[in-house]
Amino acid sequence: xxxxxxxxxxxxxxxxxxxxxxxxxxxxxxxxxxxxxxxxxxxxxxxxxxxxxxxxxxxxxxxxxxxxxxxxxxxxxxxxxxxxxxxxxx
Amino acid sequence: xxxxxxxxxxxxxxxxxxxxxxxxxxxxxxxxxxxxxxxxxxxxxxxxxxxxxxxxxxxxxxxxxxxxxxxxxxxxxxxxxxxxxxxxxxxxxxxxxxxxxxxxxxxxxxxxxxxxxxxxxxxxxxxxxxxxx
Numbered sequence: 001x002x003x004x005x006x007x008x009x010x011x012x013x014x015x016x017x018x019x020x021x022x023x024x025x026x027x028x029x030x031x032x033x034x035x036x037x038x039x040x041x042x043x044x045x046x047x048x049x050x051x052x053x054x055x056x057x058x059x060x061x062x063x064x065x066x067x068x069x070x071x072x073x074x075x076x077x078x079x080x081x082x083x084x085x086x087x088x089x090x
Numbered sequence: 091x092x093x094x095x096x097x098x099x100x101x102x103x104x105x106x107x108x109x110x111x112x113x114x115x116x117x118x119x120x121x122x123x124x125x126x127x128x129x130x131x132x133x134x135x136x137x138x139x140x141x142x143x144x145x146x147x148x149x150x151x152x153x154x155x156x157x158x159x160x161x162x163x164x165x166x167x168x169x170x171x172x173x174x175x176x177x178x179x180x181x182x183x184x185x186x187x188x189x190x191x192x193x194x195x196x197x198x199x200x201x202x203x204x205x206x207x208x209x210x211x212x213x214x215x216x217x218x219x220x221x222x223x
Contacts, residue, residue: 066104079101086099086138 037074047071092121095144097162098137100127109140109164114149124155126166 005011011027018024035047046065048058055063064071069078092098096112105127114122116131123132129152144158156166 067102068107075102078106082099082101082107083138086140089140 035071037077038072039077040074042074042076044071044074091139092134092137093143094148095146097125097140097142097144098123099140100132100136101138102136105130109159110137111144111146111155111158112137113146113155122149124150124152125159126164 006027010030012030014026014028015023016026029051031049031051034049035044036042037044048055048063050058065075067075067078069081073081092112094112094115098110098112100106100108100110100123108126110123110125110127110132112121113124113129116122119133119135120131121134121137123130123137142162144155146154146158156168159166
């Protein structure tokens with residue numbers, strides 16, 4: 001029988017094949033939500049979906065697009081914002 | 091709207107938000123840009139044209155554009171060409187020694203040989219002496 005905390009679905013279940021040939025089940029913490037655009041709410045691409053300890057291991061360039069507002073706004077919203085700024089200045 | 095000398099803002103990629111000048115027209119959609127951005131080919135869909143037009147030649151160099159940008163008080167990033175780091179050259183041990191050391195060694199060798207010759211003459215007696223004992 002699994003222990004009490006493993007009976008609920010707070011942990012995700014991962015099946016892994018061991019070197020011995022049989023599959024074992026592991027209980028792992030769930031991944032966080034996907035990153036979303038702050039303006040329109042679209043799912044951001046180029047932002048990995050990992051727990052903090054794994055994000056810590058990644059380099060800065062692997063964590064978000066190398067663009068102004070990268071990892072915060074989607075590319076479409078960034079473009080609109082830049083166009084707006086350019087036209088205001090002119 | 092987009093012509094040679096037109097100042098634009100780049101909208102996409104890592105150079106987004108930077109100002110650049112159209113240097114050359116490449117086909118109907120592509121242009122060559124330079125300025126705050128890297129000198130690169132770019133689609134006109136990634137550019138937002140501004141009011142100013144610079145008087146530059148087709149295919150003007152980066153230094154010319156940087157000078158024009160200075161007049162407009164737009165800072166451009168000057169990237170130096172990378173130089174390979176100077177590594178300490180590995181020197182073989184034989185060539186490492188200077189001539190003085192070589193001569194000193196030769197002198198030592200001679201001295202040793204001389205000693206050997208002297209020893210060759212002497213120790214025979216000594217050995218006989220030991221045997222007698």
